[in-house]
Amino acid sequence: MSALEIVVYPNDILEKECSKVTVFNLRLSKLLTQMYETMVEADGVGLAAPQIGICEQIAIVDIGDDHGRIDLINPSILEMQGEQIGPEGCLSFPGLFGEVKRADYIKVRAQNKRGKIYTLEAEGFLARAIQHEIDHLHGVLFTAKVTRYYENDEIEG
Numbered sequence: 001m002s003a004l005e006i007v008v009y010p011n012d013i014l015e016k017e018c019s020k021v022t023v024f025n026l027r028l029s030k031l032l033t034q035m036y037e038t039m040v041e042a043d044g045v046g047l048a049a050p051q052i053g054i055c056e057q058i059a060i061v062d063i064g065d066d067h068g069r070i071d072l073i074n075p076s077i078l079e080m081q082g083e084q085i086g087p088e089g090c091l092s093f094p095g096l097f098g099e100v101k102r103a104d105y106i107k108v109r110a111q112n113k114r115g116k117i118y119t120l121e122a123e124g125f126l127a128r129a130i131q132h133e134i135d136h137l138h139g140v141l142f143t144a145k146v147t148r149y150y151e152n153d154e155i156e157g
Contacts, residue, residue, distance in 0.1 A: 002034075003038040003041045004038045004052045006038065006042060006047075006091050006092060007050065007051050007052060007053050008092050009092050009093055009143075011092075013050045013055055014050055014092055014136070015141065016055055016139045017137075018048075018049065018055045018056050018058075018138070018139075019056050019057065020056075020057050021073050021111070024111070024113060028058070028073075029113045031058065032058070032060060032113055035052060035058070036060055036069055038052065039060060045061065045062060045063045046059065046060065046062075046129045046132060047059065047091065047133070048133045049137070051091060051092050051136065057074045058072070058137075059133035060072065061133055063125055063126050063129055067122075067126065070120065070130070071112055073111040073113070073115075074110060075108050075134050076110070076134075077107070077134060078109055078119070079105075079106065079107035080106050080107075081103060082103060082105050083103065083104055084127075085099055085100070085101045085102075085147070086099065086100065086125075086128065087099060087150060088128070088142050092141075093142075093143065097149070098146030099146060099148045099149075099150070100128075100132075100142055100145045100146055100147070101147065105121070105122070105123045105127060106123075106130060107119060107120070108121075108122070108130060
């Protein structure tokens with residue numbers, strides 16, 4: 001499969017509330033694989049369906065830890081605790097990075113590619129990545145939460 005084209009800001013789809021997924025089939029499974037390949041090729045740690053032009057509640061996250069690829073379909077955050085402040089970027093905002101405040105711990109309920117409901121607890125960077133992707137599914141961009149933008153030399157060093 002080939003990588004998909006990533007939608008960049010200011011495309012309207014990035015700021016729309018996405019529809020819930022109701023059909024769990026081979027198309028969805030293939031889409032998740034394509035999204036993953038696209039994310040890896042773009043050197044990202046997460047990708048949401050609106051970023052490839054699909055207004056559905058589908059996201060993937062893989063920060064390179066033991067969790068591997070996490071498929072998040074119709075996700076919702078059940079619990080949030082603590083606070084972390086750190087750098088974020090977004091594949092839909094190439095070259096833009098800023099400091100964002102997020103919960104340090106989250107508990108999420110979502111569905112997998114077969115529609116099975118599961119819960120996941122995450123903290124630190126994984127929690128940050130999941131919150132970023134879930135925001136995308138509700139039309140919330142990280143730029144709305146940035147407290148300070150970084151200059152290029154601040155993130156490369």
